[in-house]
Amino acid sequence: MTSALRPHSRHLDLGTGVLHNTRLLERRLSDMSSYYADQKAVQELLAENPLIYQVYDAPIPEREGELCHCTTVLKPGRVGDEYFMTKGHHHEVDSAEIYYILSGSGYLVMETRDGQASELAVGPGSIAYIPPGWAHRTVNTGDSDMVFYCVWFGNGGHDYASIATKGFLRRIVAAGGVPAVIDRSAK
Ligand code: M6P
Ligand code: ZN
Numbered sequence: 001m002t003s004a005l006r007p008h009s010r011h012l013d014l015g016t017g018v019l020h021n022t023r024l025l026e027r028r029l030s031d032m033s034s035y036y037a038d039q040k041a042v043q044e045l046l047a048e049n050p051l052i053y054q055v056y057d058a059p060i061p062e063r064e065g066e067l068c069h070c071t072t073v074l075k076p077g078r079v080g081d082e083y084f085m086t087k088g089h090h091h092e093v094d095s096a097e098i099y100y101i102l103s104g105s106g107y108l109v110m111e112t113r114d115g116q117a118s119e120l121a122v123g124p125g126s127i128a129y130i131p132p133g134w135a136h137r138t139v140n141t142g143d144s145d146m147v148f149y150c151v152w153f154g155n156g157g158h159d160y161a162s163i164a165t166k167g168f169l170r171r172i173v174a175a176g177g178v179p180a181v182i183d184r185s186a187k
Helices: 039-045 159-165
Strands: 025-028 051-057 069-074 096-101 106-112 117-122 127-130 134-140 146-153 169-173 178-183
Touching: 039 096, 069 134, 106 127, 106 169, 106 178, 117 127, 117 169, 134 146
Parallel strands: none
Antiparallel strands: 025 051, 051 069, 069 146, 096 127, 096 146, 106 117, 106 134, 169 178
């Protein structure tokens, strides 16, 4: 099967994470207010409605054989004691993904539908492998932008529904000023 695309390249600005000639998607607190545990803190912060992350998504056809890719710029900050994070998702078709962390530090929070969980500390130079069947979310526990480049299968798709309703099994929060991994139900 020949792609409709011609061979091409695009420029990644290593300093800012901007991937040129892509679609920019922005997520503010109002786009994901139910994802954070501390709803009182959400209500207080909604007045300023901070930018949580930006995705520079290369316009690749979402079909088998292609490789979708993007950069994400995840801002530093917290909602209550919970660090800024991406929504997180499963892939519609169980398939792997590679994350390459360019700058900043934090966690890749992952879990399977049958209850296995993993919290991977990552920083500049980390290349993380997300196996098929593991939902994934990124959490910025540092005080600067966390920038990472991702590659996934064109037919993988994004399934947000289960995470949107139940959340992940574990959350990453600041405890005494340092990141801690706690159970979803913990206060
Ligand atoms: C990574 C990739 C993208 C994803 C983005 C934001 O860059 O996994 O596919 O869109 O993070 O995460 P989410 O889609 O969960 O909001
Ligand atoms: Zn993914």
